[in-house]
Amino acid sequence: MSLTPAFLDELRARTLLSGLIAKTVKLQRAGREFRACCPFHNEKTPSFYVNDDKGFYHCFGCSAHGDAIRWMTEQQGLPFIDAVKELAHAAGLEMPEQDRRAAQKAERAKGLHDVMSDAAAWFTERLGGIEGSEARALLKRRGISEATARAFGMGFSPDSRGKLRQALASYGDAMLVEAGLLIQVEGKEPYDRFRGRLMIPIRDARGRVIAFGGRIIGEGEPKYLNSPETPLFDKGRTLYNLDRAQAAARKTGRVIAVEGYMDVIALAQAGFDEAVAPLGTAMTEHQLERLWRMTEVPLLCFDGDSAGQKAALRTAHRALPLLQPGRSLAFVPLGDGLDPDDLVRTKGAAAFEGLLAQPQPLSDLLWRSEVAAEPLTTPEQRAGLKQRLTAVAETIAEPSVKSEYKAEFRERIDKHFDRGPREFQPRQYQAGGARPGRGSRNARGVWQPPEAPPSAKARTLGTDGLDPALAKAVLAGLIRHPVEIARHMEVLGSLRTASGALGKLFEAVIDVALEDRQLDQGKVLTILARSGFDQVASDLLRADTLPFSFCRSNPADAERAREDLNEAIAVMVEQPAVDAALAEATACLSRDGSEEAFTRQVALSRRRQELLERLANLRLADEEEFDD
Template sequence: MSLTPQFLDELRARTLLSGLIAKSVKLQRAGREFRACCPFHQEKTPSFYVNDEKGFYHCFGCSAHGDAIRWMTDQRGLPFIDAVKELAQAAGLDMPEQDRHAAEKAERAKGLHEAMADAAKWFGERLQGIEGAEARAVLKKRGVTEETSRAFGLGFSPDSRDKLKEALKSYGDRMLVEAGLLIQVEEKEPYDRFRGRLMIPIRDARGRTIAFGGRIIGDGEPKYLNSPETPLFDKGRTLYNLDRAQAAARQAGRIIAVEGYMDVIALAQAGFGEAVAPLGTALTEHQLERLWRIAEVPLLCFDGDSAGQKAALRAAHRALPMLQPGRSLAFVTLPDGLDPDDLVRAKGPHAFETLLKAPEPLVDRLWASEVAAEPLNTPEQRAGLKRRLSELANTIADANVKSEYLAEFRQRIDVHFGRGPREFQPRQQPQAGSRTARGSRNARGVWQPPEAPPGATMRGVGAGGLDPILAKAVLAGLIRHPAEIARHMEVLGSLRSASGALGKLFEAVINVALEDRQLDSGKVLTILAKSGFDQVASDLLRADTLPFSFTRPNGADELKAREDLNEAIAVMVAQPVVDAALAEATQALSRDGSEEAFARQVALSRQRQELQARLANLMLADDEDFDD
């Protein structure tokens, strides 16, 4: 099948984006656009916009951006080709013709899907009949309600070698064997794979049954039996309950991976619909990628016993090479001997929610594991710890994340073995329920100022204002390097609140990027000129007034210029926030004179000095030669 650009453009043109998104998100008209609270992250003030004329959506809060196809893949979780097929069907477009082999494969898959759907229906009917009495008793004992049972399509397979085979005989033995419903041993007659088991349908992202998990009723081994891999079912790429969890995870702003089917079912019944599970194996790279498509930091909540914690550590090691800025894992540790199912039934949903609110970061899990791996009494043992931590960090592919992990592990080693500088220890602790954010000490014992609350950048800009020279330099750099606009859309969006011409110009730059994602400097200048900013933009490009690499005409070191621009944006945004916090801390120190207020004021002063040093490092020396 060949999906040409022309076909995809026609598909987008025939799809009313606001109509598609409105099926799951409440939209409000805002001029020529629609707006809503973003479905990709939690927010109270709408920052998610849908533009039918331009055919894209964009969130100024989390930078989610895309067209109709991207909506289907990111919000619905569909594979690309499935998203295209569903949109084409709704738009009345015929999919491009397949070659004969692909057509035969698609027809065979269609038959397998129908066979699996009929099998799920048949198992469900058996559960509700006389044969399913014992299975229903098991569900009742575990607290699974009839409503939950129906929602997950639970069923029962009678203890027989041929009842399912007979019920689905119209499909033929060959297809039922290919679907994993029958077992074929050499030349013997095929027979039912699942016998005397509680049946749990496994569905794909579109909600179609592709496999089954069977739990034994009574005694017997194995306790759980899964379908074999088939043309429909790839165990390492499938997550149980993904079809139901996607929407719940978008709303909750998190995705939870647990160990087994019954954990997922129990959590969903307790109100945690965002839970999924791997299928009897450790989390694979493909499953981790699927989780990261839904949330930047998935929560892994495996059983509290030794086996569960080893599985969590294996997942941590497997995730390391794939880490990226903002993309990690966090771990929820259950009391020893309990699984999520046990916990919510014994102590209620609130107990589980409490654990979810305080997950353990990936770096903490790795550190604790290696520190506990062996004694650290001798120089050789301490050197072994350093080597193991270094080897873990060096598996990370992303250079920036790797560097941060290496630095973090070095600092933790220094503090752990008493080599680091002694930090000031405040004697007073903040009062419970205090309304003033006081900060805290991190894992290395270093005091940290309070994390900026939502909107801190905007308030900082309002209180302290942008550094006008730096802001002009950044704007000049963005005109020189327009590809960087999209990378910093969220930050730039927060600067629209800046007063005067700077704020208006930042807003114009954002609109330029939204209008055309494939920009060069010429296009930027043309669009800004049409918006009345032609003279301002021209003035910004005068290289002799702005001492930064990224404001000069493109030279040999384009990479350095872009890196400097990224650093300048970070400093520009941080400065007003730190300045406003420092002013507040200075006032607090003058009021109460406490050691804690002093520590906060000193830390913020140090932060301000560091920002000034970072800015100074970006400025070019007078004798640096750049060709204009």
């Protein structure tokens, strides 16, 4: 089947996105858009918007974003091709014809789904019969109720080489082998793969059985036996219990990844339906991506023994190259060699909930691992720690996240070795002296701010909402560094309501990022031109005279330019709020002259001055760069 871009565009054009989403989410009209509380995370104030004209939805809280097809795959859990088929049927579009090979593959997959469904039903019958008594006793010892066993479709495979083969003989040996239910040895009759085991069905995101996990009843190896890889089952891309967990995760706003089937089942019985597990291997990149599609910071709760701790660390390092702004991992340490199954059975659901409420951030796990790696008594060992942490941060692909990790590790090293915080110190001038009105260095070389009050321009900065010059500089910086737009989507979204041309410009820049997350400067300019902002964008990019590194066409240090841009955005967003609060405190002081009003006015004045100095430091650093 060939799904051309033209066909998919026609499908999107014929689908009323708000109508599709309104089937499961209560939408409210908000101007030309619709809004609602986000279905992808818990929130009380609506930040989820649907735009029919542009054909996308976006949440400013969790950054969930997509079109009608993405809605069907993310929210409804459908595979891509099934989502397209369902939308095409609703829109009255004929699906493109399949080629012969694709049609044969689809037919074979349909047959495999049927055989797996029948096998699961047969195993379930055996569990309830006389031959399943030992398996039922095992479940009772593990504290698994009959209701839980039924909910997870658990079953039993008799200790026989041919009973399943005989029961499903109508499918033929070839299909049973392809489904992974029989083992074929050259020159011999095929025989049942699973024998004498408690059977646990593995389902895809739509709830269809695609594989099995079998636990030995008594003694023997392996303790757990999984289906082999088949046309239906890719172990590295599958998460156990995903079909049940994705719906639960939308309600709780979290997903819990544990090590094994029984952990998931025990947690579900205790009320934690949002748990999933990899299938006997370390977490893969594909499985991590699937977790991130459910929540920005999945909770990983591996066993408390040394093997579980090693698995957590392997997952942490595997996740580093994939990190994005707002997207990370958190770890729930159990300790005492416990696993989640043991914990909820012995200490109860409340104890586990308490651990979930205090997870360990990814940066903590990495830091503690490297600190514990070797003694830190000599300068060489401390240098080794710094080198290892730098190497860890370097594996992060996303530039802004990498920068944050480096800064975090530097601060932790200073604190750990009691070096105190680092002071911001602009670079020295060539002559080592002071620039009039810009402060100076004292005898120890520490930078001193100017004693004179700020200039008239500085005193009026931000008193009327956004400072126009700073806002234009930030806009120029965002166009030159488009990757930073997504990082600040939420705070920039708050500026959509700004009055006048600045508000329209910020709205246009946000819409650019919503259209395409893989942006470069050329794409930004092209999209802005379509919205009628080509001349404005060109004018902004000619703003090389603005005294900020991020406005330059070729900054000497690109990473530093992005850091300066992030700092400027923080100042720009906070400054109007501080100014408004300061004006209110000043008015209150003039009315009643209370000590409380005076204290608040002083604190706000100090905060405003700090913001001005932060902005001045950005300008100073940039001017020095171009004076050298």
